[in-house]
Amino acid sequence: xxxxxxxxxxxxxxxxxxxxxxxxxxxxxxxxxxxxxxxxxxxxxxxxxxxxxxxxxxxxxxxxxxxxxxxxxxxxxxxxxxxxxxxxxxxxxxxxxxxxxxxxxxxxxxxxxxxxxxxxxxxxxxxxxxxxxxxxxxxxxxxxxxxxxxxxxxxxxxxxxxxxxxxxxxxxxxxxxxxxxxxxxxxxxxxxxxxxxxxxxxxxxxxxxxxxxxxxxxxxxxxxxxxxxxxxxxxxxxxxxxxxxxxxxxxxxxxxxxxxxxxxxxxxxxxxxxxxxxxxxxxxxxxxxxxxxxxxxxxxxxxxxxxxxxxxxxxxxxxxxxxxxxxxxx
Numbered sequence: 001x002x003x004x005x006x007x008x009x010x011x012x013x014x015x016x017x018x019x020x021x022x023x024x025x026x027x028x029x030x031x032x033x034x035x036x037x038x039x040x041x042x043x044x045x046x047x048x049x050x051x052x053x054x055x056x057x058x059x060x061x062x063x064x065x066x067x068x069x070x071x072x073x074x075x076x077x078x079x080x081x082x083x084x085x086x087x088x089x090x091x092x093x094x095x096x097x098x099x100x101x102x103x104x105x106x107x108x109x110x111x112x113x114x115x116x117x118x119x120x121x122x123x124x125x126x127x128x129x130x131x132x133x134x135x136x137x138x139x140x141x142x143x144x145x146x147x148x149x150x151x152x153x154x155x156x157x158x159x160x161x162x163x164x165x166x167x168x169x170x171x172x173x174x175x176x177x178x179x180x181x182x183x184x185x186x187x188x189x190x191x192x193x194x195x196x197x198x199x200x201x202x203x204x205x206x207x208x209x210x211x212x213x214x215x216x217x218x219x220x221x222x223x224x225x226x227x228x229x230x231x232x233x234x235x236x237x238x239x240x241x242x243x244x245x246x247x248x249x250x251x252x253x254x255x256x257x258x259x260x261x262x263x264x265x266x267x268x269x270x271x272x273x274x275x276x277x278x279x280x281x282x283x284x285x286x287x288x289x290x291x292x293x294x295x296x297x298x299x300x301x302x303x304x305x306x307x308x309x310x311x312x313x314x315x316x317x318x319x320x321x322x323x324x325x326x327x328x329x330x
Contacts, residue, residue, distance in 0.1 A: 024046065024286075027075050029075075030075030030284075031075065031284040032045050032046065032075025032076065032280075032283060032284055033045070033046040033283060033284070034046065034077075035263075035264045035265065036231075037107075037201075037202065037264045037265070038202060038225075038229050038230045038231030038232065038264060039201055039228075039229040039230065039231070040173075040174050040201050040202070042137075042174075042231075044077060044078040044231075044264055044265045045075055045076045045077045045078050045265060046259055046283045046286065047076060047078075047255075047259075047265065047266055047267075047268060047279050047280065047282070047283040048076065048080055048233075048265040048266065048267040048268070049067070049068065049071050049076055049078070049079050049080060049267070049268075049269075049270055049276075050080045050235070050267050050268055050269035050270070051079065051082060051085055051090045051091070051110070052082070052085045052090055052269055053269035053271040054067055054068065054090055054094065054097075054271070055086030055089040055090030055092075056271060057086075058271070059272075061093055063272070064094075064097060065093070065097040067097075067270050067271075067272075067273065067276050068094060068098070068102070069097055069102055070273065070276060071270070071280070072102055073105075074280050075280075075284075077105060077106055077107045078106075078107050078109065078265045078267070079094065079106045079107070079108050079109060080109050080235075080267045081094055081109065081110040081111070081127075081131070082110055082111040082112075083110060083111060083123045083124075083127050084142070084322075084325070084328055091110065091130035091131050092130045094130075095130050095131040095132035095133070096132070098131065098132060098133065099132065103133055107137045107138070108131065108133065108136055108137045108138070109136070109138040109139070109140060110127050110131065110136055110138075110140075111139070111140040111142035111178055112124055112127065112139065112140075112141065112142060112159075113142050113143060113321070113322050113328040113329055114159055114328070114329065114330040115149070115152040115153060115158060115159055115329045115330055116152075116157060116159065116330040117157050117158060117159065117161045117162035118157075118162075118330060119328075119329065119330025120159045120162040120163060120330070124136070124139065124162075124163075124166060124171065128171065134170075134171070135171055135172060135173065136171065136173070137172075137173050137174065138172070138174045138176060138201070139163060139166070139174070139175055140175070140176040140177055140178045140204060141160075141163075141175075141176070141177040141178070142177075142178055142321075142322070143180075143321060144177050144178065144179035144181075144185055145179050145180065145185060145320060145322070145323075146181075146185070147184075147188060149179075149185070149189070150185075150188050150191075150192035152329075153177075153189075153192075154193070154196050154198075160198070174201040175200060175201055175202075176200045176201050176202030176203055176204065176230075176231070176233070177189055177200055177202075177203060177204070178203075178204035178205070178233075178235075179204075180206050180235075180236065180314065180319060181313070181314060181320075182314065183205075183215060183217045183219075183220035183221045184220075186203065186205060186220075186221045187220065190203070190221075190224055199228050199230065202230055202231035202232070202233055202264075203221065203225050203230050203232060203233065204233035204235055204267075205217040205221055205232075205234070205235065206236035206239070206311070206313060206314075207234035207235070207236075207237070207258050207261055207263060208234075208236055208237050208238065208239060208243060208254060208257065208258055209243070209253070209254060209258075209297050209298060209300070209301045209305075210239065210243055210246075210301055210304075210310050210311050211311065212298055212301070212305070213298070213301060213302055213305035213306060214305050214306060214307070214308045214311060215308065215314060218261060222262060226262060232261075232262065232264055233263065233265055233267060234258045234261060234263040234265065234266045234267065237255050237257070237258040237266055237268055238251060238254045238255075238268070239310060239312070239313070240269065240313075240319070242310050242311075242312055243301075243310050243311075245310065246301070246304045246310045248300040248301050248304055249300055249301060252278065252282050253297055255268065255278075255279060255282045255283075256286060256289060256293075256297075257294070257297050259282070259283065259286050260288060260294060266283075
């Protein structure tokens, strides 16, 4: 299918079904809302815990364990991580937190950078050891931020060749990809997969009140992902805090805006119990936004969002780990 025809078909289908949030199912014990993770059929918590923050040098091991376990005890089941976060410390800390029966409470996601089967295998095996588990629920190909990344992933001897083998071997359950640079690159990844008769289980992207105004993942990628019934993972609801520096929206407004999108889960970093409690309370009290509430948030961010100055992951290399460390690609 030609590219424009593909996009047009996807957009029409998605708009016809409505760009509204998935129906929430609430856990009676915790009060946490759950949504379906696309074609996987798995129910995941509306809010997910980002893995980068728990490995930062100002967060102790004890605090990171408390954050992860409190989240899981409070109804969160989606955990995010990555092979390269804090030189592996984020995965090590999460692995420690998942001992004593906590692994069974988690839908565990991590990411890898390798663009070859060999590097992907090495990184996945390291992640399994750090996380102290025999399988990853969702493995995602990290930082699809270059136009040639999709071709490398699908090449003979590329990332997907190994990940499909790992799936057959029971080391991973589902496969997805992530990126933060450009919706056009995300669309190219999805189109490349389609040409190979392949559909990713999930796609992760920055979705927030700034994105809506500038080179929007929400406007361009969500309709296509919905058409293919991919699980949509929203990240950077506050842009790693950069969006808050605009002094236009509050943390809770940022979370609520992202939760109102047709995502399966909103992944947010929590580096303290206070931030975790804020995320938990926001998710448990969320019942959707009306049009006026959405418009009010977008009006606050419209002017400052125009040139991407508060979305540095799109407009700079500040967030590009594989740009600074190309050896991670293999």
